[in-house]
Amino acid sequence: MSEQRYIYDLAEGDASMKNLLGGKGAGVAEMARIGVPVPDAFTVTTTASVETMKNGGTWPEGLDSQIDAALARLEERTGRTLGGATRPLLVSVRSGAVVSMPGMMDTILNLGISDESVVAVAEESGNPRFAWDCYRRFIQMYGEVVEGVPGHVYEDALTELKRERGVEQDTELTAEDLQGLVATFKELSEDHLGGAWTSDPREQLHRAVDAVFRSWQNPRAEVYRRAHNISSELGTAVNVMQMVFGNRGDTSATGVCFTRNPSTGEKALYGEFLINAQGEDVVAGIRTPRPMAEMEEILPEAYRQLIDTMHRMETHYKDMQDMEFTVEDGKLYLLQTRNGKRTAAAALKVASDLVDEGLIDQKEALRRIEPGQLDQLLHPAIDPAHGKAPVAKGLPASPGAAVGEVVFDADTAAERGGRGEPVVLVRYETTPDDIHGVIVAQGILTAHGGMTSHAAVVARGMGKPCVAGASGIRIDTAAKTLTIGDKVFAEGDVITLDGSTGEVYGEALELIPPQINEDFERVVEWADEVRRLGVRANADTFEDATKARELGAEGIGLCRTEHMFMSPDRLPAVRRMILADTPEARADALEEILPMQQADFEGIFTAMKGLPVTVRLLDPPLHEFLPNLVEQSLLVQRLELTGGDEGELKAARATLAQVKRLHEQNPMLGTRGCRLAMLYPEIPEMQTRAIIRAALAVKEREGETVGVEIMIPLVALEQELQTQRSIVERVVAEEVGDSGLEVLIGTMIELPRAALTADRIARHADFFSFGTNDLTQTGIGISRDDAENGFLAQYIIDHVLERNPFESIDVDGVGQLVEIGVEKGRSAKPGLKTGVCGEHGGDPDSVAFFHGAGLDYVSCSPFRVPIARFAAAKAVL
Ligand code: ADP
Ligand code: MG
Ligand code: MG
Numbered sequence: 001m002s003e004q005r006y007i008y009d010l011a012e013g014d015a016s017m018k019n020l021l022g023g024k025g026a027g028v029a030e031m032a033r034i035g036v037p038v039p040d041a042f043t044v045t046t047t048a049s050v051e052t053m054k055n056g057g058t059w060p061e062g063l064d065s066q067i068d069a070a071l072a073r074l075e076e077r078t079g080r081t082l083g084g085a086t087r088p089l090l091v092s093v094r095s096g097a098v099v100s101m102p103g104m105m106d107t108i109l110n111l112g113i114s115d116e117s118v119v120a121v122a123e124e125s126g127n128p129r130f131a132w133d134c135y136r137r138f139i140q141m142y143g144e145v146v147e148g149v150p151g152h153v154y155e156d157a158l159t160e161l162k163r164e165r166g167v168e169q170d171t172e173l174t175a176e177d178l179q180g181l182v183a184t185f186k187e188l189s190e191d192h193l194g195g196a197w198t199s200d201p202r203e204q205l206h207r208a209v210d211a212v213f214r215s216w217q218n219p220r221a222e223v224y225r226r227a228h229n230i231s232s233e234l235g236t237a238v239n240v241m242q243m244v245f246g247n248r249g250d251t252s253a254t255g256v257c258f259t260r261n262p263s264t265g266e267k268a269l270y271g272e273f274l275i276n277a278q279g280e281d282v283v284a285g286i287r288t289p290r291p292m293a294e295m296e297e298i299l300p301e302a303y304r305q306l307i308d309t310m311h312r313m314e315t316h317y318k319d320m321q322d323m324e325f326t327v328e329d330g331k332l333y334l335l336q337t338r339n340g341k342r343t344a345a346a347a348l349k350v351a352s353d354l355v356d357e358g359l360i361d362q363k364e365a366l367r368r369i370e371p372g373q374l375d376q377l378l379h380p381a382i383d384p385a386h387g388k389a390p391v392a393k394g395l396p397a398s399p400g401a402a403v404g405e406v407v408f409d410a411d412t413a414a415e416r417g418g419r420g421e422p423v424v425l426v427r428y429e430t431t432p433d434d435i436h437g438v439i440v441a442q443g444i445l446t447a448h449g450g451m452t453s454h455a456a457v458v459a460r461g462m463g464k465p466c467v468a469g470a471s472g473i474r475i476d477t478a479a480k481t482l483t484i485g486d487k488v489f490a491e492g493d494v495i496t497l498d499g500s501t502g503e504v505y506g507e508a509l510e511l512i513p514p515q516i517n518e519d520f521e522r523v524v525e526w527a528d529e530v531r532r533l534g535v536r537a538n539a540d541t542f543e544d545a546t547k548a549r550e551l552g553a554e555g556i557g558l559c560r561t562e563h564m565f566m567s568p569d570r571l572p573a574v575r576r577m578i579l580a581d582t583p584e585a586r587a588d589a590l591e592e593i594l595p596m597q598q599a600d601f602e603g604i605f606t607a608m609k610g611l612p613v614t615v616r617l618l619d620p621p622l623h624e625f626l627p628n629l630v631e632q633s634l635l636v637q638r639l640e641l642t643g644g645d646e647g648e649l650k651a652a653r654a655t656l657a658q659v660k661r662l663h664e665q666n667p668m669l670g671t672r673g674c675r676l677a678m679l680y681p682e683i684p685e686m687q688t689r690a691i692i693r694a695a696l697a698v699k700e701r702e703g704e705t706v707g708v709e710i711m712i713p714l715v716a717l718e719q720e721l722q723t724q725r726s727i728v729e730r731v732v733a734e735e736v737g738d739s740g741l742e743v744l745i746g747t748m749i750e751l752p753r754a755a756l757t758a759d760r761i762a763r764h765a766d767f768f769s770f771g772t773n774d775l776t777q778t779g780i781g782i783s784r785d786d787a788e789n790g791f792l793a794q795y796i797i798d799h800v801l802e803r804n805p806f807e808s809i810d811v812d813g814v815g816q817l818v819e820i821g822v823e824k825g826r827s828a829k830p831g832l833k834t835g836v837c838g839e840h841g842g843d844p845d846s847v848a849f850f851h852g853a854g855l856d857y858v859s860c861s862p863f864r865v866p867i868a869r870f871a872a873a874k875a876v877l
Helices: 015-033 046-054 063-078 117-125 128-145 151-165 175-193 201-215 219-228 280-284 292-298 300-317 344-356 362-368 371-378 410-418 432-440 454-461 518-530 542-550 571-579 583-608 629-642 646-662 674-679 682-702 718-736 752-756 758-762 772-781 791-797 814-828 844-852 862-876
Strands: 007-009 041-044 091-097 107-111 236-242 253-258 270-275 321-328 331-339 395-398 401-407 423-427 443-446 466-468 473-476 481-484 487-490 494-498 503-505 534-538 556-559 612-616 707-712 743-749 767-771 833-837 857-860
Touching: 007 015, 007 063, 015 041, 015 046, 015 091, 015 236, 015 331, 041 063, 046 201, 046 236, 063 201, 063 236, 091 201, 107 128, 107 201, 117 128, 128 151, 128 175, 128 201, 151 175, 201 236, 253 292, 253 300, 270 292, 292 300, 300 321, 300 331, 344 362, 344 371, 344 518, 362 518, 362 862, 371 844, 371 862, 395 454, 401 410, 401 443, 410 423, 410 432, 423 432, 423 473, 443 494, 454 466, 466 494, 518 862, 534 542, 534 833, 534 862, 542 583, 542 862, 556 583, 556 833, 556 857, 571 583, 571 646, 583 612, 583 682, 629 646, 674 682, 674 718, 682 707, 682 718, 707 718, 707 767, 718 743, 718 758, 743 752, 743 758, 743 814, 743 833, 752 758, 752 772, 752 814, 758 767, 758 814, 767 772, 767 814, 772 814, 814 833, 844 862, 857 862
Parallel strands: 401 423, 423 443, 443 466, 534 556, 534 857, 556 612, 612 707, 707 743, 743 767, 767 833, 833 857
Antiparallel strands: 007 041, 041 236, 091 107, 091 236, 253 270, 253 321, 321 331, 395 466, 401 494, 473 481, 481 487, 494 503
């Protein structure tokens, strides 16, 4: 068997080989293939890096000799020798992942320059200053990246030299200055490495390739991959490319250009360049680059070639390109091309324009849109022209911008926010108890918690900006101060949050409104034409339902009714209902609640204008409705000690006894969902009545008949659904009369047992809705409320889990439960309607999975509806 091949020469590659050659390697090969000028090169495959990773850092058999052979071929083609004393070859050793990770990994330039070759480089170019500039750049980069010499060692020496010479710019240093600097750099490197500095270019090449492999695993790259859900197993390719020199003098330059504006999508020349410089100078910001337009005057011929090439590249790739170029002595070379990263607004404009320009069709336009990114468009943003520096940074937990006065507790937030004052709720972390404050705040800032922490999930659900886990801030709730660095903010001081970047500003910044524009409207319609999955929203109020419809929801997939029991004016009646000794007493309490619930439902039904609405019957953690056990015990004790009113004491004791009786060690696995309704059938009875009466009232008033779907939560056993269904059916029959209102009765599948016995459960269900939040919680056995602050976060860092399963569905495990549920359900009842409600309904990857699993619709929070519409379309393409 011939040995595995790890290297491809430039002429052997093309755009289709991205997985093997990385984006950069495939890109340069493709450019060379279509005749764009690219320096000669070869590419070490991603396979080599993956195998090296698997072998704990040891290269696979044969890689060594294949590199030597590829180098010999490159030397042959260029007529040059690496590090040679005549006609020397200099190369760059560049990282290149499959998915572009700009600037996250390492690249070494000018490799091949040495004490022998530097003289030849000087002679050949007739420019000794340039030769020594290359040499000092090389030692600096190689020392830092490959040998781990701290960057400041070199920077300090360079700064010191410039100070001695009284110059500002590197370009003002002479050949002699630079030659001296090279000597200094070498000494510093030797000192630092205890004499182990490698000076042979061939050995340096091998070490550089290895360093690029390693840079795949540097912390920066890790963090970037995690943020963008890029697998850590992909590895990087390494491109070894002949150097071309933008630092050869005033007819040389280097730059970066986009074929369209990446912020707005406008078709206009966009980019920057620097005369007499090498690539890294542009990004490092050492000198201020000049706008592209100025290049026309300075380097007219290269400029024309570049414009021409940009044109050609767009037509070839049929997408906006982001390109690196270098001009050596007036001659243009392209060094990299990739599909340009762009804002959501630009993505929509470019896609829509490319369709008009006849370059792509509508389906291709949709493939280009990153659904998750559209979040950016649905929230007010900070005006990019602010020019202020952030004072703190946390996780970009929920996008959008918020400006408001700092408040430190939910009650104050609720009170002031309720009066219409803009407040930002600042908490160490938030709990469900803070919800009233969260609802009225402009935004949320927490010191603790992650992207799916309660604050973040809730904030995203409401389209509310949130910066979570800003670990650099200190909150003193008692003193009501927020300390960032040495700045102290008191209650009422104004801050601005950018939930899209995680940045916090210590003052009020200007905001610009959400940018739902024509491009968006146009492209999302294409998505609707393509997708099979329906998209509904989770909404519990008139306001949410209205928003959901505006954003294109085709119904409500989950209307929770808990909050209808929680509001302060209703809670007393709810408590009386739960603590009632007799069915009659319970019925009395429920009688009081019924009209209030009916009014809530009327609001939602009105907003939905005849679309289907799935109402979930009460799903309470029981304890949330009851007096606290400890507090109630203390009350009884106090009354006993003070010998207070006899009747009061008796009542308190009775309540305590009931609270004790109902107390649960583990309420999340306790009397929740239909379990409470099994104990107190009066509750589903009352709720059903309220729902039907509301639907009939709206029909009467608005002339529109909502599609009523009543959903029984947390069913584990067939008998539970059978019992609940008969209750609901009976009341429906009583209430509907001859109005012709049609009512579907279904259930949530959110326990593993329900999924596994879905065929039996389906006998009593008109529809299934997979509650993937609880299904994840019960399927993996991770508490959603606790896990994220503890081991789950660590699991993700350690790659025990690649993604938070509450954010994106665990396809292998929980996903299987969904598939089994659908399959078994439909086997018993062909055509059974199935959907999903849960955070996952708005996550593009999960949506793709649900499409594949054959569900009929997904339901997500209103602000994620447009994202789900795009994701559902992409799943088809
Ligand atoms: P990154 O992925 O961080 O952009 P690159 O490999 O693209 O890293 O290289 C960093 C800089 O060096 C870029 O500006 C690039 O254009 C420049 N560069 C890379 N290879 C060469 C080369 N062979 N000749 C001249 N400049 C190069
Ligand atoms: Mg680059
Ligand atoms: Mg549930």
